[in-house]
Amino acid sequence: MHNPQLNSNGELIHLLSIEGLPRGILTHILDTAASFLGITDREVKKVPLLRGKSVFNLFFENSTRTRTTFEIAAKRLSADVLNLDITRSSTAKGETLLDTIDNLCSMHADMFVVRHASSGAPYLIADHLKRVGRDDIHVVNAGDGRHAHPTQGLLDMYTIRHFKKNFENLRVAIVGDILHSRVARSDIHALTTLGVPEVRAIGPQTLLPTDLGRMGVQVYHDMNEGLRDCDVVIMLRLQNERMNGALLPSAGEYFKHYGLTPAKLALAKPDAIVMHPGPMNRGVEIDSAVADGPQAVILDQVTFGIAVRMAVMSILAGN
Amino acid sequence: MTLPPFPLPDAEAQCRALADLIRPRLTPDTALVGIYSGGAWIAERLSQLLQLPEEAGLIDISFYRDDFAEKGLHPQVRPTQIPFDVNGRRLILVDDVLYTGRTTRAALNELFDYGRPAAVELAVLADRGERELPVAPTYCVWNLELPRQTCLTLGRDETGLLSWRVEDHA
Known part of the structure; x- marks a missing residue:
């Protein structure tokens, strides 16, 4: 079966689940994270990899800590970060998940970091992006239901x-x-x-x-x-x-x-x-x-978590 | 097309020649920073030849490349390690081959995220011309011209010996 996380060259374009990813991709992420770890010791704690890119944190379920570490990771990559507190905005007014996504696509998002209480929500979004021809936008699963993190x-x-x-x-x-x-x-x-x-x-x-x-x-x-x-x-x-x-x-x-x-x-x-x-x-x-x-x-897990999220976002953005 | 120039020069001898160029202009605050991977090997070699008290800094420019949007992240990123404070230091950036100048640009940007050096010079073993940016080497031991599809790379064998390789990318 086709793995929606990989493009036709076998490169990672979304991170939805670890299940089904080859060892090489996991190792590449860990190796890349090691290089990001040293950035915090420098005078300028940023690299320009995602300069000009917009990362949208879509948290349909509360999690201050995970959202914060994704936000720090994106900012250390020089991305612009927008935190959308979905639980208190559009969804509360009755907008469907995919309508929310379409709206954000029109705001020129480059990456969605998604936390959702329903298992599979990030898959639904990735699938939708492909259907509407916007699979240049990358999706990172920041925790979906009981499924994956x-x-x-x-x-x-x-x-x-x-x-x-x-x-x-x-x-x-x-x-x-x-x-x-x-x-x-x-x-x-x-x-x-x-x-x-x-x-x-x-x-x-x-x-x-x-x-x-x-x-x-x-x-x-x-x-x-x-x-x-x-x-x-x-x-x-x-x-x-x-x-x-x-x-x-x-x-x-x-x-x-x-x-x-x-x-x-x-x-x-x-x-x-x-x-x-x-x-x-x-x-x-x-x-x-x-x-x-x-x-x-x-x-230590918390510190490493930022470097790992930087690695994931920069690998996705480059594929 | 035949590949000039044959035979390829001895890279180890070139390292000694490069050290001879740098030696008269060494100051107590000089430090070396080698660009992975060829430049890092040369910087380590120069460090021994010049008997510098400090280890050379090693820099991986993957996070500063200007072709990230087209090529994505390099599959093998190594951690940049600068074991000294760059502020106020006289740095010599070391690379194997100077070509378009884009690698030098990326390395300069990364260095300045570590602080403000007093000066930065550039030492290379080979300069193959065809610059796309206003970059010039301060120290260079080999000027050559190569066709665009020809790739000149430095290799290191298991004994640590450096040597040149030329490959045609058709």
């Missing part, structure tokens, strides 16, 4: 490669609400594509999808067992709204079984790193002693 997946891979040097001999555990997590899905596809031999999913039955085995992931319900000898521990945010449903008894109960404490972390390798996509719920999925401890690389 590819730049988070890539920055997680950058972080792992930075601290562990390669992917070939790693044991990586993803802990928490994997069922509702687009981050987990993107991480699993990226880890598999980059050749990580062992990916583990740890969580209660009610928060794990049923197709993990098919994705090559080993399932654990006991955290003490799952963390044993891991090199990388990726904690997921427990969304509060899950607590209201019948999925979990209470935050305290969850922390007792699946919260990362120093004692549980001691079961992983001594040099294991702890990651979290943020924002963290201290005392729910992670103990403060771990979040602020020497093995946490959570703030």
